[in-house]
Amino acid sequence: MRAILVVFILIGIGCSSQSTKNNIDKTALPLIETFFKGIQAKRPSVALDELLKNNPHISLEDSSTLFLKRSFVSVNEMSGTYKGFRVLKKRFIEEDIGIYSCLAKYEKKFYRFIFMFYNNGDTIRLYKFLFDEDIDEELEGSLKFYTN
Numbered sequence: 001m002r003a004i005l006v007v008f009i010l011i012g013i014g015c016s017s018q019s020t021k022n023n024i025d026k027t028a029l030p031l032i033e034t035f036f037k038g039i040q041a042k043r044p045s046v047a048l049d050e051l052l053k054n055n056p057h058i059s060l061e062d063s064s065t066l067f068l069k070r071s072f073v074s075v076n077e078m079s080g081t082y083k084g085f086r087v088l089k090k091r092f093i094e095e096d097i098g099i100y101s102c103l104a105k106y107e108k109k110f111y112r113f114i115f116m117f118y119n120n121g122d123t124i125r126l127y128k129f130l131f132d133e134d135i136d137e138e139l140e141g142s143l144k145f146y147t148n
Contacts (some may be wrong), residue, residue: 029100035051048068057113057141080106085102104131
């Protein structure tokens with residue numbers, strides 16, 4: 001009987017943490033999917049604008065945002081045809097922050113896109129978007145055998 005009670009308690013704990021993730025997922029995953037659909041439609045600049053518009057505190061005219069946009073458009077022009085994406089990992093800090101690491105696949109290369117969402121208690125909004133190509137170096141490093 002104790003074993004059954006422990007199982008029910010553990011299931012209850014898992015469900016409560018799952019609802020935390022689901023609150024952020026309900027906002028984040030549709031935005032991420034819409035973003036990648038925009039890339040697939042060969043409109044990366046528009047896709048990025050729409051993603052960033054989720055947060056009214058991100059200025060589309062800010063110099064850092066304009067640099068991000070130019071870099072992102074350049075990646076989409078030089079990497080060949082967009083082939084799809086996959087969520088590699090999701091991490092959550094309680095109900096406050098959700099971080100999604102995605103593999104973006106192109107004809108010539110692949111990239112890691114990172115989406116960070118912040119729940120301020122009233123709304124869940126995009127907080128930060130980053131992309132890089134360092135994932136291949138990390139994968140290579142993780143596969144090396146170390147000997148002493």
